Amino acid sequence: MCADFTRIRRFLAEREPPTPCLVVDTDVVAARAAGFGAAFPGALIRYAVKANPAPPVLDALVAAGIGFDVAGPAELALCLGRGADPAEIAYGNPIKKPRDIAFAFERGVREFTSDAPADVDHLARYAPGSAVSIRVLLDAPDSATPFGRKFGCAPAEALDLVLRAAAHGLRPGIAFHVGSQQPDVTAWEIGIATAAKLFGEAAAHGVGMTRLNLGGGFPTTHRTAVPSLAAYASAIAAALDTSFPSGRPELLLEPGRVLVADAGLLRTEVVLVAQRDDRRWVYLDIGRYNGLAEAENEAIAYRFEPVDTRGGPDGPVVLAGPTCDGDDVLYQRTPYRLPLALRSGDRLDVPGTGAYTASYASVGFNGIEPLRTHCLGRWGDA
Structure with a gap:
């Protein structure tokens, strides 16, 4: 369904601000956040701040009860300054300096993502006892803006990192990302199946995991229509039921574009x-x-x-x-x-x-x- 930009166009007609300019309706942001939460009941929702960090946008999401996915100290400080609860902030960037880890931990952040041994070691030292989602590299269907090979590790290495994190006293889980503006509702299936296999392998080594980070990637319509959010939620639910027949793990999602575009x-x-x-x-x-x-x-x-x-x-x-x-x-x-x-x-x-x-x-x-x-x-x- 196409969005209604009537109020924004009225503002532009009345105010005639200099161009170029972007106009954002924060009421729509709040409504999209509510809709996303309804599509994934019980999941932890962490808005990807990089999509649009405008303070009024963050204010609308704080009011909607949404947490935040930050990529660095500046985004973290911005969210905290708008009243975000540090317990509902995830530091989702696997690429981070030790001092940035310490900065986040000192301010109450206890959720991180990692995909390399050195970073796991840094987390153990500077964010002891924190939850850490090990990001797995997937061969998911093509998205409009894929991540390539920059993030994530092979499943075999992911298991090593899970065991490494647990040995350091961290609380490991699994994360993956199917790429931004993902048009294929089945794209999450391979990641969920891979995660389920890793959950089982970790359990065989005595390490229990409870958290699965599904990332973002949920698209919006531009010139080409995309499936509804309900279609994505249904496909993800079916994949979870197939791969985790004994009960789903706790889910964390990091939507960005779908909430604000x-x-x-x-x-x-x-x-x-x-x-x-x-x-x-x-x-x-x-x-x-x-x-x-x-x-x-x-x-x-x-x-x-x-x-x-x-x-x-x-x-x-x-x-x-x-x-x-x-x-x-x-x-x-x-x-x-x-x-x-x-x-x-x-x-x-x-x-x-x-x-x-x-x-x-x-x-x-x-x-x-x-x-x-x-x-x-x-x-x-x-």
């Missing part, structure tokens, strides 16, 4: 329209460096909707950003069509952009300021 709409202005080698190029005041980083390799194909309409036919376009970098091109292969009458100063709306836009924007490449964010609703600041 459809709460946001980005407005951009046309800077220039030009013909290049028989192709019409449309240059926008937003590009890969100031908000649309996920257009890299044309992985996420956003919708672009004209605000200023004059009627008449449309035609194919190449979409590019405003910077002097030759790589700041959004879409050359993905087919887009916009009105032939489009000209400098016209505006376009990009719906479904509440996630991984402002948080990815550079701090000043080419002197362009970070993407402005306006938040509406009960927890809004606009």
Whole structure:
């Protein structure tokens, strides 16, 4: 079901803020959080802060009773500053310095993720007794933005790390991630089956595990429709029943995009329209460096909707950003069509952009300021 951006468009019409800008409805964030919790009753929900760390967004999630998945000390401090309970914060980044582990532990964090022996040793020293989910590398179906080989270890090594963690007095569990914007509802099956096997092998060594971290990856609709959240929840429930017939482990999930993407709409202005080698190029005041980083390799194909309409036919376009970098091109292969009458100063709306836009924007490449964010609703600041 498509999101309703009526309130956001009303705000843009009334206020006319400078472009580019992102507008987020915090009431929608809270509603999405409630819906996600209902789809996975009893699970521990930890919002991936990297998706959108705007303080009003975090305020809405704190009020909704959602915990947080942080990737470093700055995100942790931000969440604590908004009233988050450290007992409901998971440090999900396997790549972390010992002093960052100590920083989190001193502030009450007791949930970590790891995938390397040295990191397990650091956790034992600087976060003694904590829960640690060992992240397993999977050959899951392709997602829009996969993690590649950067995170996770082979199942055999994961068992070694589980036993290592237990020997150090840590409380091991298993984690995996199927990649961001995952369109396949069955993608979690292989991870759940792998985890069940590791649970059994660890038990044979005298180590009992109770926690399974399913990660995130739940998608949102852009130009291509994706299955409903209910379809994902149903497929995951069936996989858990198959792999854990004697009873499910405690689940932890780390949704990001699915909670905030459809709460946001980005407005951009046309800077220039030009013909290049028989192709019409449309240059926008937003590009890969100031908000649309996920257009890299044309992985996420956003919708672009004209605000200023004059009627008449449309035609194919190449979409590019405003910077002097030759790589700041959004879409050359993905087919887009916009009105032939489009000209400098016209505006376009990009719906479904509440996630991984402002948080990815550079701090000043080419002197362009970070993407402005306006938040509406009960927890809004606009």
